[in-house]
Amino acid sequence: MNFIKKLLYTAAVFALPLTSSAQSSDEKPKENWFNLDLKADGTFGISTERAYSELLKGKTSKTVVVAVIDGGIDENHEDLKQVMWVNPKEIAGNGIDDDKNGYIDDVHGWNFIGSAKGTNVHHDNMEVVRLINKLQPKYAAALNSTPFTEAERKEFQLYKKLVTDYMEKLQQAQMGLQNTTMILKYLDGILVKMGKTEPTIDDFNAYKPEGDIEPQVIKFLKPEIKKTSYQEFRQELEDGLKHYDTQVKYHLNLEFDPRKDSVGDNYANSNERIYGNNDITGPDAEHGTHVAGIIAAVRSNSLGIKGVADNVKIMALRTVPDGDERDKDVANSIRYAVDNGAKIINMSFGKAYSWDKKVVDEAVKYAVSKDVLLVHAAGNDGKNTEKEDNVPNRLFADSTGVTMGTAEGWIEVGASGWKNDEDLVASFSNYGGKSVDVFAPGVKINSTMPDSKYKENDGTSMASPVVAGLAALIRSYYPQFTAVQVKEIIMNSVTKVEQKVKIREEGSSNKVPVSQISVSGGVVNAYNALLLAEKTNSTASVKSK
Template sequence: MNRIGKLVYTASLLSLPFLTFAQNSKDEKPKDNWQNLDLKSDGVFGISTEKAYKELLKAKNSSPVIVSIIDGGIDEEHEDLKKIMWVNSKEIPGNGIDDDKNGYIDDINGWNFIGSAKVNIHHDNMELIRLINKYQPKYASALNSTPFNEKERKEFQLYQKLVTDYMAKLQSAQMGLQNTMMIKKYLDEITSSMNNQNPTVDDLNDFKPSNDMQSQVIKFIKPEIKKSDFKKFYEELLDGIKHYSTQVKYHLNVDFDPRKDSVGDDYSNSNERFYGNNDITGPDAEHGTHVAGIVSAIRSNDIGIMGVANNVRIMGVRTVPDGDERDKDVANAIRYSVDNGAKILNMSFGKSYKWDKKVVDEAIKYAVSKGALLVHAAGNDSKNTEKEDNFPTRLFTDSTGVTMGTADAWIEVGATGWTNDEDLVATFSNFGGKTVDVFAPGVKINSTMPGSKYKENDGTSMAAPVVSGLAALIWSHYPKLTALQVKDIIMKSVTLVEQKVKIKEDGDNKRVLLSEISVSGGIVNAYNALLLAEKTYSSPSSKSK
């Protein structure tokens, strides 16, 4: 899963392939808190949250809603989150006893399914690596002419696809690492020669390069540092090096197996429920902390940022490593969340391959049966998810892949920027006329980071918690609504987009209507949703439920 959400710089200046990450085509900076602002009054395509609070929610009472952040960890001590963390009142902190007898010892703010008493998993493989290792002993030496039964033939074809995908991804990661390291090398030479670690454009204009590579690097970075400054450029370059290095060393390393002798579970048993530890922060809580703040960072404390919802309890369920999440852990995270009272499950993660879809399907069915709403990020690969897989999904399938049902209480979320023009859809966002329900702000979203810090990130990972926050805002004021009613309200109250927007599909640039690449054809809107919720809640049919 792409967690950087930033431009990682090209090495076209080094005569090597163009490599980028998720980014928006707009270089300018949006207004602060833009995702919560109003298109008409503020000029940015937010979801009108502030308008809703000002005009619809004054003096209105609300009830707390538990939102589970199934992610990579949350800094529960963050200044903008600490007071709204879910607390398991039935558990006595630190006594080493499972007081509430739910199977999880000292789960005060949630649970960690990728850790043990000894260690927390930080990095993991991509699922395709785990599948390659699973099938390689049987199919590595096989040929197309090898006689297989129907099941074996499908496995062999999958293995061939996995290997092809793996080789392409590994080559891209290795080249990306080489390119970004080379840019860093020449930048370091330049700043060392200048004796200036934060040069301006004027400083670079005055500098006399000692070789052609330095000249090319300077030519490339000058327009980039005009957008911000050299330090920010350099930080993002280091992020790129870290990203590619992690891909090569961990995500795409067939010899790396972090699960072995770490978590302490029987990984072959997908139905095993009770393992892990109570450390919901873990070694890398950046992504989950950022997601949590978007949902409900405290609005009334005059510090930091403002989340969408103002009466939420955040439950941290650490499930996603730096790498692909595992199906067993996802299933257990879903079950843990609803068993402990979560009404909304935010899932800002996804992957292209599955290991045990059945166990995840069963957990999703369980969550739906308990009245929960599942909100899932559509993914950051600029792909049509009607054609390309992004697991988990709302579709339940049998062992042959035939669809056997669907999770109705599920919202799939794509990402948009702040400008109401053809660039509205984020360049990285996945889309799908039947697979993506709504779009929501997901570009340059400022939110909470570990250590009581704040940072802008991009991604459908940021768009999903905007929708989770909206669902929580609705539910907190209209608690008798069902999950399906909350979803229906969100879907029917979107701001419809009339103009065509740019996407890229199968290598071709296209201009399409938002209704062609999503079910609702619009961007979620808090003001409209609360008006519709009031109408729905006041109707006789709603009261009778």
């Protein structure tokens, strides 16, 4: 993620300093670091292993269903296939809606971005593109002096903001694509002159660059290769090229709309419920598979990684394409999860704008009313979400945008690294004194990938499932607690961060207490949470006698 951002400011503008990513590249954390203990292991994990060894031995637990609303999950992964939720009322592969819930053969969950014909949405727009296309016919030729009603005036101001935001994003994507293409072009030329296909750092040190650009390419790549290897650096470059190319071709393409042919629903009807298919994997299951592993990868099979929770079933809801998720699909996924027994919902996605926030708000209210805990990633823009929207969120808004209440059973999660220093909060993580509840490990998190592979990823998308896993762990061993009680236990048991940490605000770097950029002022801790859960349970038992 941070490497891709670097590509915006390199190649064509080599004179500018590169952005840096604290705790992300110069060294590797310990294996399984997000489950380790700060005091015992010297790494700022959430003390999961300590909790299992000291607090949970011999205790019985109840299976908890966790819904993962994401881009798809490889249900056959060696570390996940044992923990996939199975719909007990559905007979696999018979083409019949056995449980009569409207979804045929929904054995492990449902895909709301596919069609009954078997087609699937892979790429989609950003919401800013959809909203521009929606408003452009009415406001493209409008002026500030155009007579509008109060509602139209507000909509016109939104349209102008959307266009400005869109143009900035498109310019960045085009620049990133140009820069990455340029780096790869010159790098390939250097390799030809070297006569190497897999050069080492010594080869680059010995190479004498020519012209004006080659020295800058060498200057850029050498520190990156020192941190990893040429092969990994090359893969990151190619990932960057794919990222920016996808943005230009799909995410920010005003002419691109995959919905009609790939889903076939009536998109104008936000209340439509029955559409999609049972393909929970889809064309790209990397993100969702990684998220699922953090929550629930089997802890006892000596394979791969260890998830946070040990008695969980993962319900897969394919909702998030390569692009922005759509509100209708998110709302339907939440309702499906609730109706089919999920007690926790992980949502590692978000966007700056909403097409129909009301339909999502109503689904969130429904989940809260059914004692379901929603865990959501705060976002990766390094921004204050009290000032910059990141939706969905816990705030219920009316048609004018005025807040009309909040979801109590909602946890908003920022990302932290493994070192207990001023760089603890990940440089990419959003934050907010009232909008972000807790921080959790989200840098270099190793987890499951399709085809029984494993990979490290960064993001609040990784931090959110750490917290969802912790919530599942608590609900598993203390099933009597409500969703709101579980949230309170998590919030009140964080490891408080004593030192100030770096954040980016209004273009400059500042050091602030974590208590100013989150509600809890700390990083979640499984050991502390289970101690508090036991104390809370004992107190409740005494009072009931």
